[in-house]
Amino acid sequence: MSSNLQQQLQQIIDNKTKPRGALGRLEELALQIGLIQQTTRPVIQQPHIVVFAGDHGIAKTGLVNAYPQEVTAQMVLNFIHGGAAINVFCRQHQLTLRVVDAGVNFDFTSNPTNLITAKVGYGTKNYLTEPAMSVYDAIQAIDKGRNIVNQIAAAGCNCIGFGEMGIGNTSAATLIMSAITGLPVTEFTGRGAGLNNEQLETKINTLQQVFEKHALNTLGEQPIELLSRVGGFEIAMMAGAYLEAVKLKMIVLVDGFIATAALMIANAIYIAEKHRTLVSGWTTLTDHCIFAHTSQEAGHEKILKHLGVSPLLSLSMRLGEGTGAALAMPMIQSAVNFLNEMASFESAGVSNAEHQTPNA
Numbered sequence: 001m002s003s004n005l006q007q008q009l010q011q012i013i014d015n016k017t018k019p020r021g022a023l024g025r026l027e028e029l030a031l032q033i034g035l036i037q038q039t040t041r042p043v044i045q046q047p048h049i050v051v052f053a054g055d056h057g058i059a060k061t062g063l064v065n066a067y068p069q070e071v072t073a074q075m076v077l078n079f080i081h082g083g084a085a086i087n088v089f090c091r092q093h094q095l096t097l098r099v100v101d102a103g104v105n106f107d108f109t110s111n112p113t114n115l116i117t118a119k120v121g122y123g124t125k126n127y128l129t130e131p132a133m134s135v136y137d138a139i140q141a142i143d144k145g146r147n148i149v150n151q152i153a154a155a156g157c158n159c160i161g162f163g164e165m166g167i168g169n170t171s172a173a174t175l176i177m178s179a180i181t182g183l184p185v186t187e188f189t190g191r192g193a194g195l196n197n198e199q200l201e202t203k204i205n206t207l208q209q210v211f212e213k214h215a216l217n218t219l220g221e222q223p224i225e226l227l228s229r230v231g232g233f234e235i236a237m238m239a240g241a242y243l244e245a246v247k248l249k250m251i252v253l254v255d256g257f258i259a260t261a262a263l264m265i266a267n268a269i270y271i272a273e274k275h276r277t278l279v280s281g282w283t284t285l286t287d288h289c290i291f292a293h294t295s296q297e298a299g300h301e302k303i304l305k306h307l308g309v310s311p312l313l314s315l316s317m318r319l320g321e322g323t324g325a326a327l328a329m330p331m332i333q334s335a336v337n338f339l340n341e342m343a344s345f346e347s348a349g350v351s352n353a354e355h356q357t358p359n360a
């Protein structure tokens with residue numbers, strides 16, 4: 001059934017009035033989206049970016065981050081007031097932006113407008129000395145992420161990208177990638193929001209220490225335990241969000257470095273739970289998802305290569321917030337539009353050289 005649909009989609013794409021393959025990546029996207037929606041006429045409805053925000057206990061030490069923890073809450077207020085990069089790009093591309101307090105160390109009760117309150121705690125604990133969160137809280141965060149996406153989908157959205165805000169979260173992402181791939185933390189440690197050489201050295205040493213303290217080498221296939229040791233509330237919630245979005249056959253865009261780490265957690269959960277919701281022939285969540293851009297954060301390119309994926313854009317961005325996903329959204333729309341709107345050789349009366357016999 002599915003491979004039949006794949007053949008149908010490929011035939012429709014090949015019969016559009018263009019040389020075969022001439023729309024390159026857009027053709028791959030059209031095929032992927034058709035398979036996700038199980039139709040030859042896919043549609044995009046109410047595209048959303050959802051930004052999950054959470055604080056990290058380690059950020060209070062200043063050992064891994066250039067900016068203080070308070071910036072997370074300040075940026076959430078900036079999102080609410082419409083002044084951040086993600087606000088600008090969402091406005092430009094007419095994307096609905098939802099901001100989620102997954103676990104920021106601040107009370108937003110006097111600023112509830114536009115904010116989804118799903119607070120699991122006032123930031124995680126410092127994983128240099130103790131686990132970041134309880135297993136219970138990790139599960140709670142995942143469930144909240146699933147519920148948020150479920151509600152957004154129920155309101156009519158079928159295309160979604162996830163972003164994050166959380167000072168210190170490139171460190172959590174690095175540790176997660178290292179635990180799951182089995183590669184050293186040095187492979188994935190980068191400058192985050194802007195560390196100098198000396199600070200980068202301290203970040204690497206700190207993360208190596210954390211990796212050993214929590215025996216992360218043993219947790220590559222235990223995503224919940226891994227989250228509880230070194231995760232973040234926003235990362236756990238985003239993992240739940242991916243799981244629900246894939247289950248609901250939404251088009252899912254993956255943003256940068258931290259969003260990729262959250263997807264790896266989601267994928268490990270998916271495999272452990274033995275779900276069977278993917279399109280036949282797809283075995284991981286990465287097969288279902290569309291990778292928006294390659295972040296400049298050192299390590300993103302390496303992890304993308306490890307996952308065997310090549311994102312749509314490469315703009316030397318290193319911001320997060322879902323900005324890469326927002327910028328890729330028009331390309332997703334273009335893929336759907338050419339599939340639905342372009343004339344075929346037959347309908348336009350254009351002769352298709354590939355179909356002509358020699359000397360005809």
Ligand SMILES: Cc1cc2ncn([C@H]3O[C@H](COP(=O)(O)O)[C@@H](O)[C@H]3O)c2cc1C
Nearest residue numbers: 065067164165166167168169170192193320
């Ligand atoms: C003003 C500002 C706005 C941001 N928006 C996203 N991030 C990004 O930087 C943080 C991760 O970097 P690190 O691990 O080095 O702290 C995350 O909040 C991420 O979303 C920002 C960072 C800052 C400073």
Ligand SMILES: O=C(O)c1cccnc1
Nearest residue numbers: 256257258295318319320
């Ligand atoms: O790629 C990202 O998501 C990223 C990189 C650096 C800092 N914050 C986010």
